[in-house]
Amino acid sequence: MGEEKSVNNYDIVYIGDSSNSNDDHSISDPTIYFRNISLSYFAAEPFEMLTKHNRFRELCLENDNPEAHYIEGILQYFVHKEKRKGLYHLRQASIGEYRNGTYLYGLLLLALEHYPKGKKYLDKLQWKENLSTSDYCWKRVKKTLSTIPAIMETRYYTAMVNLEPWTECHPDNMAEVCKHCYYSKRLTQFVQFAMNQE
Template sequence: MPIDMQTEIISRVARHSRRAVRNLLAVVPPLARSAAVPIVYRNLNIHPLTVHPRAALQRYQSLMENCLASGNLQAHYVRGIQQYFHHQNVNGGLLHLQIAAEGSYEKAVYLNGVIMLAKGETAIGQAMLDTLGWRQSKKRADRCWKRVKRSLHGIRVTRLESYMTAYRNTRETIACHRDNIHERCDTCYYYKKLTKFVYMM
């Protein structure tokens, strides 16, 4: 079988999980030579690490570096969380989150959006959250927030002063449902998303 065809097969399997790739290589060992290539790492599904980014702080270093070098969006999301929150490297973390968001990785789109709101970059944050179609249905964005919170579980999230400044400034403009986090209209939607991020609700 041609090498490029082998790589295509492995790449498609990689979209399911790392375990699926390991199982395939266990059954057909000769395919291993076609597995360690950029397209496979770019498509490799590393969902478990997006759920627990802390797990990749000390382990999976080679895997993460190969995935990052190949443009794997999940890897950029994981590294973004590690850098922004755990290492408090704001610029480095945002760079990775932006790469993942620009690739339409939903959790990165949401997280980058609320971070922009919290940094006072209101127009950018709102535009990013708008891509999740909340005016048609809030379910997609709400699902993203639940998954982002799960990713952040166990990671110390520092409440920066800039967050509080943005929160207070935004709160002053809200006259509707200000103290009801569950009631969200077109006017207070972004404020509620900012509130949930600042207070990790």
């Protein structure tokens, strides 16, 4: 039996499979299990964790699962309108090195006009060396946020305008960015997306 693929291409490991007697049983430690379990399904559908899987969400948060902090941050910030709690959980996701959490946390700090701190978090994704990580994170964050209605706030637009570079460097070209326009373009992407959610 061993491992096989499910219809969703996830690996299925059968419990009780004795084909390998040298298995590492550290996964039986609930702390490790809940801290490391992938929550990618819930990251794409955060309301599922809010409504149907509340106890599971609590266990993952209690054991510091970074992806659970990301989901909780989104739910607190955008659904419950508890901004401080939301930012706390997104920061915890970033501390746990969950890149989507780092990206969204940095983006929201920019949107709230905390520019130096927002830039610091976005810089953790090393966009100056390669934009692919930032691009991937934005794609994933956008997918998650597309399930949340009415995320736009007037102050995001104000922050975007205030962050625009003085010089017209690389207008409308996301592939061409520099230290003057990267943050502005990322925040503009977010604001335009948020406005279209209305």
